[in-house]
Amino acid sequence: MHSQHSAQDVLLCGFCKTAPVQSHCELCHINLCKACVGEHLSDSSKRHNVVPYTHRKSTLLYQNCPDHADKHCELYCDICDVPVCSSCVSDKHEGHKLSDVMKKLNSKTEDLQNDLEELETRIYPRYEKIISDVQTERAKLETGYGELTTAVAQQGEVWHTEITAIVNQRKSDIKDMKNKHLEDLTKHTDEITRNITELKKIIQDLKTILESNDVSLTATYTSRNDEFRKPPPKIQITLPSLFPQKIKKDHLNQLFGSALSITTEDGYIMQTPEAASSLPVELPFDEPQLTATIHTGFRSSVACRSDEEIWTCGSDKFMKLHNLQGKLLVSIQTKSRKQPGDIAVTRDGDLVYSDPKTRTVNVVKDKQIQTMLRLQGWTPHYVCSTSSNDLLVTMINDDKTQSKVVRYSDSTETQTIQFDDHGCPLYSSDVYKYISENRNLDICVADFMAKAVVVVNQSGKLRFRYTGHPSYTKKSFEPFGITTDSQSQILTADYYNGYIDILDQDGQFLRFIDNCDLRDPHGLCVDTRDNLFVAERWSGKVKKIQYR
Template identity: 60%
Template sequence: MLHPRRSAQDVLQCDLCKTVPQSRCEPCNVDLCNACVGKHISDLSKIHNVMSSLQRKSTPSYPKCPKHANKHSELYCEKCDIPVCSTCASEKHRGHNLCEVLENISSNLEELETRIYPRYEKMVSDLQTEKDELQTNYGKLITATDQQGEVLHREITAIVDQRKSDIEKIKNKHRAVLDKNTDEITNRITELKKIIEDLKKILNTKDASLISTYKSKNGEFRQLPPKVQVTSPSFSPSKIDKDHLNKMFGSMSSLSIITEKQGYTSKSPEAISFPPVKPLLDEPRLTASIDTGYGCRLRSVSCLSENKVWTCGDNKIMKLLNLQGTQLTSIQTESGDTPEDITVTQDGDLVYTDYNNKTVNLVKNKQIQTVITLQGWIPDILLKWIPFRRQRWTPRYVCNTSSGDLLVTMISDDRKQSKVVRYSGAKEKQTIQFDEQGQPLFSSGGYKYINENRNLDICVADIAAKAVVVVNQSGKLRFRYTGHYSNTKKSFTPVGITSDSQSHILTADWYNDCIHILDQDGQFLRYIQNCQLRRPLGLCVDIRDNLLVAEDTGYLKKIQYL
């Protein structure tokens, strides 16, 4: 330890005679040569402990206590993280965890060598392993992309070959029609030639018998035989919708970079997403307002294409409209009851739920097929007499998933339970009803619009619970969003729910005439307000991330917010 009056560049000297020291008095903190040791210890007013340089190298040199000049800091306070002397320990560090300084250092060294350092080495090893696997993992993505491309190429080649085959068949039929017409006319020509020859023979021979039997056939041939006119078919190529083609090819999930620190995780802004990030507009814009003709209570909307949407309201008719408000077609429910909710499949078919007859139905080529049928309804008064019977359920709201499954929210006939069921066709694949503690995830009543987010989370707008409930693909609760009251006057009333290409979750707040936009982790981002919204109900987002809002007023609003 350096003398307090010396710098690191000073030559060590005896504090009494300035010669080279061979010893040091630790309590007095002075360096001494051999000749000055006797003079120094002659001062009996102090306690001395003179050690030679060799002794000092083998004896721990504790730091001097800054508050007690005659004390050394031989102890270490773990709470305050500082060396202390025995006096400080008894005065200001009473009750703190104390240990010997060198013991603390030894303990720290052991922890560094046996626990901390190996963990750092393992992290580096894991990162190196991950880097080594990059080529393999991303090679699989490229292979999957190539395979999907080959599948599409084969499909397109098959379509082209089929069209060519159809063209060849039509051409052969066209030729056959022309050949038949040619044969008919050729036969008539042969007859004409024979008649002409006969007439010439009569004129040349002037045979009276031939003249007497002659009958003119000019009238018969004056009217020409019918000539068949065949129009060749034409080909009208459809305009290639790149967005639809890209969606049909398949989607790629985002590169998610999550940093774990002290048990908490946070997203990195360096994460790469597909498609590219679209920032929120400072002021969302109303770009269309369409009177759907339902009068009021427009329940739900689902996009068929960029300019076509299916709608349903408080009657038995479901309408396909364009965004100019023109009705393109309509479908009446098979039961004649009002549909509870609608969605559009990846193949462009309409699906609707029928609350009264407990069915989920598919509309394909204007033909209705019942895909899912639940057990019939039992009056509440009878349920208590037949407790051994299984609980019966009624389908309510529905959405199509990226995998082609259907997610259906259901309510029990006794109105005490709710759940979400995943179907593949008519087969039940998954039921989501309780959390890990066995508590219900959803309230027992009210609207429960449902949507699958881009990250495959299942999002339910639970109006009775005044919350958006989000679970992951396996049904484990991720979060509940219960509103953001910075700019609303009434309680949060979530109804319609949808999501966009950025994995934003959008939910309609019926009482507050606005839309809440959340990120995929449930953090509030902003409101959509001031777009002439009045009692919004159903929501959907088109392929360009425009928001379609079905209002309780019967109007459909189109809003640009990205």
Template identity: 65%
Template sequence: MSDVTQIPEMLHPQRSAQDVLLCDLCETVPLESNCELCNVNFCKACVREHLSDSSKKHNVVSYLHRKSPSYPKCAKHADKHGELYCEKCDIPVCSTCVSKKHRGHNLCGVLEKFASKTEMLQKDLKELESRIYPRYEKMASDVQIEKSELQTNYGELTTAADQQGEVLHQKITAIVNRRKSNIEEVKKKHLAALDKNTDKITQRITELRKIIEDLKKILNTKDVSLTSTYKSRNGEFRQLPPKVRVTLPSLSPSNINKDQLNKMVGSLSSLSITSEKHGYTMKSPEAASSPPVKPLLDEPRLTATIKTRYERLFSVSCLTDEQVWTRGHNKIMKLLNLRGKLLTSIQTKTGIGLRDITVTRDGDLVYTDDNNKTVNLVKNTQIQIVITLRGWEPLNVCSTSSDDLLVIMISNDRKQSKVVRYSGFTETQTIQFDDKGRPLYSFESYPKYISENRNMDICVADREVNAVVVVNQSGKLRFRYTGHSSNTEETFDPIGITTDSQSHILTADSYNHCIHILDQDGQFLRYIHNCDLHRPWGLSVDIRDNLFVAEWDTARVKKIQYR
């Protein structure tokens, strides 16, 4: 027997009930509590330190009242527990499995894996309860609201069709009445020609009767003197007066086919049903966000004018159909309602360099700063830099239907320009050249407002080259629009650009004081040149397809109904 007293080794509490149970953190003081989330044991003094990690929802209980997780059965050996976890195969394994099939694989304790999985479950539960489920509820509510508005909206379409039919009926009636009046005039001319001819014939008949009567008298009197002086006029009357021939006019109605009639009545654009990425929501077979299809108005209507109190106004971006963010000549961005009331104002981080603004699908404001070469997110009035460029200067920006950001930028040396897509503020796409390697966009730092169409085309108003440049979602050039041959006095001057629910492209023609409306293939449809527009600059369309126009020199935003 050795005379040295052996001190028993302190083992893990799971291995022996007789071992001293020490705190897993300090490893010196006996434990008292257990965190069921992290599966960690600790003493009274270490509880506070463990709970200081607020990123997890800890559940600390007395060690004696803890819920001990049960080990899973090994899938291969029913009489053994899976005390280890194979990261490669993603399954619990027992010691026998480790020595046979899982040699060399990354292994960890199954309780350690249980703790990390429990943490993941808590995070998933928190996200489901606080973010995902409320969005589903809101989407369901939005669909119900839109369904309740269907009768009214489609009733307006039916009324518009009736009104168009009445307009056509009135025009056709007016044309028919004019045609009847023309027929009456022609009839009078015809009758006058016949009357004139009748007068000539009647005059000759009178003369003939007089000659016949005179001849009978001469023959009855047998007067030698009268007979000897008689001169015959028969030759004169053998030449009958000309007969007036008038050809009756005819009415030749045009052959009107169904296509012509449909065109006169007006066209109904097709119902567009799409699915959109919507934050955390999943794609759906139906779309509930597009407003009812309405035709373009012949005379757009000005429905509101907002005084921004800037000296110069450059950008407008809709938050709702009654609230808009604006960017003017200074470092302040303003959120205004339709009456011009200031709701919120945000000052840029640098105080200078504010270039453009857009609103994300979540309603957050984003702005570009060409002074410090950044793209910035404003969330609950707090500004955070989300993108920092190197060697490039951001110009204009837009938020897409999938909540990506499209930023058009130029190089610091003014020799290159490009459009970059950011998903989650990570660069995912660059658009710079056409199929022949030629630059798509000019290199000047003039405004290059940008918008994404509903068909995923990317539309840029490139003022330097007087063109709207449109590429598809993969970056391939679709077309360039360089203006419409019309009576505009100045060269086409595209500045602001936006798109609506029917994939119309709207661009501000600043020097000509109007808006061009194009279809998705670049075909000119019509102007918006009334509403007292003056130097239109930035454009934005809300979810109901109301157009908001930022006027550069009046510093006013005009809300226009054009559909």
């Protein structure tokens, strides 16, 4: 055997450091050779219990008392939460509740084991799953952006040389967006990786404490599990979409179309680059044309199920589905047999309606009504389904002094929009507030009592208020219905003046629709081709208007 290795294999006396060990003092926790036993026992200031080394017991390494050097801390003061020796009891801890340090050690050890189990079986695997999900999203992102770039290139080939400049610009926008998204994913990955590294260290430290039998390490341990039980929110990527329009030479840039966004769960929001989300648009103002009139009976809200079918509701208990020829296809009675507050159609084609009487929001699947939400202290009124299939609901409290907009994802409240940056209410306390989500993810509310269209961004921060065009010569601006189209234009029904106001996504007035003999326009919606449907409040008609 190598000399260095043989020296390491011999256990030496802890007193003289030279002779091999033969005995062990269980009270002093020291190994002794035969020659040093007598000298060790000669120290009468301490108690000793010397046994053959092979007969030694596995004993705890009691902490030395900081106030009494010759004592070990074999007790634990539950009042002061510190280990103490027998001398400390009559000194600083007289009358305190004491327990055996072994009992406290067992309790602490159990806590350590529970923490270790939770870290190894639940918390750490969850973080590993997040990393896996992020990598999956990264792969989807690479594929999706590749497909999008191909689509842009194909669109450019159709438009030949006149569109080349626009194609290059869009590719640059997509590249910038992709790099931004990858950067955000990388930051998210780095954060999770740092947490995993820290978790590994905590796990290793816990194992070291559990294996050491060192009372001081156990007594001073503080759990950090609370820091990691709830991991950072999962990132959900919404890939950009392209909305090509019919080619007109003078409006190629406007007709190319683009909508870019990225969102996450649990309120974590990643903004899109300004260059990608605010593309300049030059609008062709064609004269609006009335293309169809659908007789549906007394109606106040309208929602497109498809380009050929519309849902409507009014002051009775029925919600009706008509085709564009006015034929009644389906009639659904509300569960409460009372008037619905408002209707919307989800991305899956299901009808959603609010019921102020029962304070519920319901979904109709295969003609069967299922309750999605049931509120307390608040009454739901107007609803809309978002691009991410969330639900936005306007509501008012019981004493009719407050109103707010709440976002729900799978019946779970994920966002509340009620106040601006100065703590002032964004909305009036009136019931009438039609709502719509724009293509840039802004949330648009037609606040009738406030005589304003109130627009906030996806974070709930106020962007602007529109209070009507200065050229109004009739009654004041009082909006009811509201909707948005593929170009992020905002359309709102000016009920008393009989107009439809069209704004751009930044609140700039573009024009009126005032030539289609509209009477008391109320609910609005647009189909996938940007045809506008207007529900007239008292005539029982829904009018289809081609305005672009």
